[in-house]
Amino acid sequence: AARERFAAGVRAALLAHPGRRLAIVTHGTVLTLFLAQQNGLAAEPFWRSLGMPALARATLPDFRIVELIARVE
Numbered sequence: 001a002a003r004e005r006f007a008a009g010v011r012a013a014l015l016a017h018p019g020r021r022l023a024i025v026t027h028g029t030v031l032t033l034f035l036a037q038q039n040g041l042a043a044e045p046f047w048r049s050l051g052m053p054a055l056a057r058a059t060l061p062d063f064r065i066v067e068l069i070a071r072v073e
Helices: 002-016 028-039 043-049
Strands: 055-058 065-069
Touching: 002 028, 028 043, 028 055
Parallel strands: none
Antiparallel strands: 055 065
16 A cells, blocks of 8 residues: 555656656655565565665656665765
């Protein structure tokens, strides 16, 4: 349910700002659920690989991860 609410929020932000580059901030669990589904990843190992904070950059419209900084120092 959290993943679906987050995905709906992301879609709404993209519709509100077409053609813009957006920074979306969330906690690691929702980030994991969303990106794991979009990229065919197992959620738990992906979540365990993330530090706090972490950063992911993804393509649009498919949200493929193009850069993952698992631990921002």
